[in-house]
Amino acid sequence: MAAELRQSVPRRAAILRIIRESTVRNQDELVKALHKQGFEATQSSVSRDLRELGVAKAGDHYIPPAEEPLPSNHFSAVTNFVVEVKTAGDALTVVKTTTGTAQSVAVAIDRSDWPEVVGTISGDDTIFVATEDARAQRKLRERLREIFRI
């Protein structure tokens, strides 16, 4: 599942790049453009991706969603501060940061309002993030690893 999660996320990023930089007119052309970039997908997957991404279509061209205040925007200032993400038990995730930056990172996580996060406590270089259960913990861990490229 983690491997599969990683495969469709890059494909969606590729879709956004393609529609921003070229002039695909329909989903079949988009599928072909993805193939050229090494992604395997059919029209049905692409249709689902486009809907998930909120891409609009007007006439012969696609319109990417407006630059939205996504959770990732909360992280633009703190991306380089996180050095490690670990789990402790099945409901606690420990985030190690550079010295003195834990608070900033914790604030960014809090602002993201992720449903799987119950609460956070931060020290100087460590944040404890509590999640409801193991499943939520796994989801959080994947999010953090994606965002901080760990």
Added chain:
Amino acid sequence: MAAELRQSVPRRAAILRIIRESTVRNQDELVKALHKQGFEATQSSVSRDLRELGVAKAGDHYIPPAEEPLPSNHFSAVTNFVVEVKTAGDALTVVKTTTGTAQSVAVAIDRSDWPEVVGTISGDDTIFVATEDARAQRKLRERLREIFRI
């Protein structure tokens, strides 16, 4: 033709109102909403209207075109200045404005770059707009009457 032009233009305005104010999810629902407002149209006409209007679709909702710097934006400051549009012969259109505003209106017309306009001359409250032939003159007259609601 003029009568027919007038029928599809109000329908397109109604379409924009409907998609801005309600939640039609597909063209069939839009056709029904138009019927409720007294417009007769089928799905194919609506599809053509939407394309002509530049309306986008994302998932289950329609997105009207952004407020675009259309030629009509050249007119936003001068809309109230025009009081009458007449024709003289088959190549000259005479635009009467309020006193002292002809120049501004003429500039707006010039900036619109309409293909049917050969040239303009403005006085204090009168503009002469030259068109190539009678057909172009008619087209210009319709445009002006639409824009200035005459």
Added chain:
DNA sequence: ACTCTCTCTGCATATTTATGCAGAGTACGC
């Protein structure tokens, strides 16, 4: 009057997009 041109429309259907369904892969609990 007739003819031509242009615009728009509906019908029928081609094209494009969305989705039901079954299956695969992964993780987790027992």
Added chain:
DNA sequence: GCGTACTCTGCATAAATATGCAGAGAGAGT
């Protein structure tokens, strides 16, 4: 190990949208 839950995918096809074609209507010219 097996069973369950979740996510994602492709196939087939339903649903939605676009478009070819013929025709109607209006205006202008002769």
